[in-house]
Amino acid sequence: MGGTIYSTLEPCSQRKSRPLSCTQHILRSGLARVVITWREPSLFVLEILTAAGAAVIEIPELAGPARQANSHLPGIGT
Numbered sequence: 001m002g003g004t005i006y007s008t009l010e011p012c013s014q015r016k017s018r019p020l021s022c023t024q025h026i027l028r029s030g031l032a033r034v035v036i037t038w039r040e041p042s043l044f045v046l047e048i049l050t051a052a053g054a055a056v057i058e059i060p061e062l063a064g065p066a067r068q069a070n071s072h073l074p075g076i077g078t
Contacts, residue, residue, distance in 0.1 A: 004033040008066035011036075013045045027052050037062035038070075 005011075011022035011034065023045050026034060033055045039046065046056045 003029075003031045004035060005031050006035045008037050008062075008069055010039050010045050011049075013048060023048055026054065033057065035059065037066040039063075 005026060011026055013021050013023045015021040020028075026049065031054060034046075034049055035057045036046075037059045039058055039060075046058070049056050
């Protein structure tokens, strides 16, 4: 495993429009580290990644700017 992925949002655990979720793509790719700024607590994605051996780093002090950058998505307010 190796490499790092950076994301403003926690990777998705379910995907209705494609066969694989972002989490499945990350695990299959062999990435060793996932860095996020904004966790969605009801999805348990970080626990799935950690259980598979990926290191997860959360930067909560950037959650506000991440929400603002993604405010165009449904259900996300600034």
